[in-house]
Amino acid sequence: MNSWRQRVITGVAVLGACMSVAHASPPSPPVSPGGIVGETYRLEPAYYVQCHVPNAEVDAVLQAVAEAVQLEYGRYDQVAFIDAPGLEQFRPLEGSMAGAQSSAGREPTTNVSFSVPRDAAVLKRALDAIHRVHSYQEPVVYVHEVWRTRNSGGDDDNPNKWWNRGKP
Secondary structure, three states: OOHHHHHHHHHHHHHHHHHHHOOOOOOOOOOOOOHOOOOEEHHHHHHHHEEEEEEEHHHHHHHHHHHOOOOOOEOOOOOEEEEEOOOEEEEOOOOOOOOOOOOOEEEEEEEEEEEOOOOOOHHHHHHHHHHHHHHOOOOEEEEEEEEEEEOOOOOOOOOOOOOOOOOO
């Protein structure tokens, strides 16, 4: 194909794309999840924390975090999730307290997770508590910025709620 013909085809394609954009409806403004409100819930920003904890230390870690930040979720406190126990694999490297090792070891651990309001001071208190009581030199902790739902009322008579089950 000669260069003149290629330029014409390219020009027509660009013109067509411009026309499509010019006639397209304007994009919707971005909506923050905080603007999403249901009949019985709302969303709020939070930090979601996940931590691998040796099985024998789960209660101590949860107690320390609950004492530091209460782990409140609405009208409840000490709200956390404890996964089924699994195995964490690792190999200590040079400079670790265990010293360099040639093969990986495994430790029975549990993934503990919880959320706190998106407030850096609250998050720091929770992380400080984990690091204070956790036995690892390098605790495996992940922090995610998330949106969590919160009850805003209006569904007290919902027949699917546990307190209404069995009522006529």
